[in-house]
Amino acid sequence: MPYIITIATQKGGVGKTTTTVNMAAGLAELGKKVFVIDADAQANTSKILLQQMELRETRNVPEVLSDPNGGLFSAAACPTNYPNIMIVPNHIKCLLWEEQVRGSVDGILGFKRIFHKDEALQEYDYIVLDTPPNLGVMINNALMISNYVIIPVPIPDQFALDGFATFVSHIGKIRNQNTELKLLGVLLTKYDARATTYKNNRVIIENTFKSQRIPMFESVIRTNVDIDRAHQKRKTIFELDKKKPGAQDYLAFSREVIRMCDGQKEA
Numbered sequence: 001m002p003y004i005i006t007i008a009t010q011k012g013g014v015g016k017t018t019t020t021v022n023m024a025a026g027l028a029e030l031g032k033k034v035f036v037i038d039a040d041a042q043a044n045t046s047k048i049l050l051q052q053m054e055l056r057e058t059r060n061v062p063e064v065l066s067d068p069n070g071g072l073f074s075a076a077a078c079p080t081n082y083p084n085i086m087i088v089p090n091h092i093k094c095l096l097w098e099e100q101v102r103g104s105v106d107g108i109l110g111f112k113r114i115f116h117k118d119e120a121l122q123e124y125d126y127i128v129l130d131t132p133p134n135l136g137v138m139i140n141n142a143l144m145i146s147n148y149v150i151i152p153v154p155i156p157d158q159f160a161l162d163g164f165a166t167f168v169s170h171i172g173k174i175r176n177q178n179t180e181l182k183l184l185g186v187l188l189t190k191y192d193a194r195a196t197t198y199k200n201n202r203v204i205i206e207n208t209f210k211s212q213r214i215p216m217f218e219s220v221i222r223t224n225v226d227i228d229r230a231h232q233k234r235k236t237i238f239e240l241d242k243k244k245p246g247a248q249d250y251l252a253f254s255r256e257v258i259r260m261c262d263g264q265k266e267a
């Protein structure tokens, strides 16, 4: 059974896509078989991982969801530069699908309807979903099929912290419907260990989350220009250069994810 992990929070620009693509790559580097679903119509994850962009014209998330003949995610999977990562890309027309199903059963259970019958997904170790910055149809659909959610929080972004409680309360509401769902942890991103304010913020955040029993990853993702460089080249940070700090951070984080998922299964 794959672990199903959604990367989410309603705040934009916090590192959801960066974490999705580089965690998928990190897990793949560690020998795991990964299936990525790009649940964001912006399709940024698709633009980095997808090997042939033209494939997403016919194979994409809204196409699967609205297929009258019962589409499957596994049948729409496209290759990436990694032999052990496959992706179902997204497309701007997903916004239309979201509009059509809002308020209907598929508005929350569309993914679940497909997952029930998509047996080929069982071959994967991890299914990772990137989501858009809102609390809408795609986030709800993703959380309804997930075991875990990871929330990236950029250290210097006060607004991301301000919106945090809203998102945690949203997870609580979804948990009433999907009792499997757990917050695997908060991942601190865009961290600069040299800046005193960042160090102080980190201590404040860690203490606050600890007192509220909100799990945090030991790994943090340092701020670095290579992340942007990798995005510009439509590559993961590992494809850019495995020795870069960004690759080291995402590898350590991916190791921690594996340890935590396996640990939670045994507990």
Ligand SMILES: Nc1ncnc2c1ncn2[C@@H]1O[C@H](COP(=O)(O)OP(=O)(O)OP(=O)(O)O)[C@@H](O)[C@H]1O
Residues within 6 Å of the ligand: 011, 012, 013, 014, 015, 016, 017, 018, 019, 040, 042, 044, 131, 132, 133, 189, 190, 191, 221, 222, 223, 224, 225, 227, 228, 231
């Ligand atoms: N560790 C980092 N160091 C420097 N820049 C980073 C880092 N992580 C992410 N960024 C940059 O921050 C910006 C936002 O990142 P990303 O697209 O991953 O966020 P997002 O949460 O997916 O955004 P959206 O909500 O729009 O989908 C990008 O320009 C990205 O290159």
Ligand SMILES: [Mg+2]
Residues within 6 Å of the ligand: 016, 017, 018, 040, 042, 044, 130, 131
């Ligand atoms: Mg994104």
